[in-house]
Amino acid sequence: MxxxxxxxxxxxxxxxxxxxxxxxxxxxxxxxxxxxxxxxxxxxxxxxxxxxxxxxxxxxxxxxxxxxxxxxxxxxxxxxxxxxxxxxxxxxxxxxAPSEGGRLSVVSVSPLLHDIVAIHSPTAQEQQVKIELRCPDELPKIQGDPGQLVQLFVNLIKNAVEAMPDGGTVTIEVDHSPSRVGSDSIVIRVLDEGTGIDPAVRAKIFDPFFTTKTSGTGLGLSICREIADFHRARLALFPRSILDGGTIAEVEFPCLPSESAPT
Ligand SMILES: Nc1ncnc2c1ncn2[C@@H]1O[C@H](COP(=O)(O)OP(=O)(O)O)[C@@H](O)[C@H]1O
Ligand SMILES: [Mg+2]
Missing domain, CATH: 1.10.287 (Helix Hairpins)
Known part of the structure; x- marks a missing residue:
């Protein structure tokens, strides 16, 4: 004044x-x-x-x-x-059910994703789908339950593969977003070249038992949402490109402060 x-x-x-x-x-x-x-x-x-x-x-x-x-x-x-x-x-x-009572440990995202891609690539390849992982070597760690995190990403990759009946590439991208306020975050995106999500069903895809597939369970994304909530992560699916279709599934995790994430 x-x-x-x-x-x-x-x-x-x-x-x-x-x-x-x-x-x-x-x-x-x-x-x-x-x-x-x-x-x-x-x-x-x-x-x-x-x-x-x-x-x-x-x-x-x-x-x-x-x-x-x-x-x-x-x-x-x-x-x-x-x-x-x-x-x-x-x-x-x-x-x-959360593994080991849902106890959280310090998790390095990069080796976890490399393992998932190595294990699931052969099955995806049978459906003419290639899985590409773009992940920086140096990343802050997150707090998580490794078993649940595997389940989260396997579900997202499975949906991406199932959306590409004629084959294509699923790309998994990892970004570290430093923040000046609050905590840094790690954003992991699963991008597909599939059919995309019909806007008429978009609001329902996280509902348990909602499926547009003849042999789907409709449980995948509701489980993913549960796991994301447990990790205080944000999970969203949105269209990849208006022209070429495809879907992006994005999960944003808060990072651990670097001193509590020893290498
Ligand atoms: N990557 C994706 N591309 C297109 N549609 C998707 C994708 N992921 C999810 N969906 C839509 O969301 C619905 C619900 O997915 P989910 O809960 O995993 O159950 P399910 O895979 O058993 O159908 C799917 O049936 C599909 O319509
Ligand atoms: Mg599914």
Missing amino acids: RCDEKHISGALVVVTDLSAVKALERNQRRVEHLAIMARFYAGIAHEIRNPLAAISNFIAMLPDRFDDPEYRDTAVRLLPMEVSRIVRLADRLRLM
Whole structure:
């Protein structure tokens, strides 16, 4: 504050306490998360009830039709299929559980991504898809659960490969964005040359059990979102190019301060 052109008579310091705003934001995220989980559990219950209903119908008919060859043939064909639907679902759910109780450790992104690419390239190659990794050697570390991080990137790569039925290249790009305020971040992008996401379904792709594929589970991206939230990371999918199509899946992780990330 100035009393005239030359003299400063005082200073006004405005301190805004943002903790209430932050608490509201946290609460909002929690409410959204609970809503997603409620839909998720309802979806799981539905997925389990369907094969169970088929199995219990067959069991109910067993006393009357035990000697009917047609009944036995159908039972032999259908029962294992219905059981394996439940087993597959149980396997997916087990994978969602954070490994080692979801304990976080210091993770180097580069070797993790190199391993994932080495393991998954041969399968992608069978579908004429090449996976290219562009990752700087020197990167700050992040805090994460390596098992969950593998699952996150494998799901994104799998979606990218599945979006390219005629083959192409999946590029994984890693950038370090230094920040002057707050913490640095590492941005990992999975870019494909696929069909892109129909704007009409864009809002639903993170919903559990939403799929546009005949043999999809619709669980991939909802699991990815869970894992990203657990890591305080931001996950978004957006169109790559208006002309050429394709999708970019982007995950942004907060970095660890360099002193807590020894090399
Ligand atoms: N890279 C991508 N390109 C095009 N569509 C995608 C991509 N990733 C996800 N999607 C869309 O999001 C939907 C949900 O994906 P996801 O949850 O992984 O389930 P699923 O792969 O079993 O269908 C997919 O069915 C697809 O329509
Ligand atoms: Mg998927």
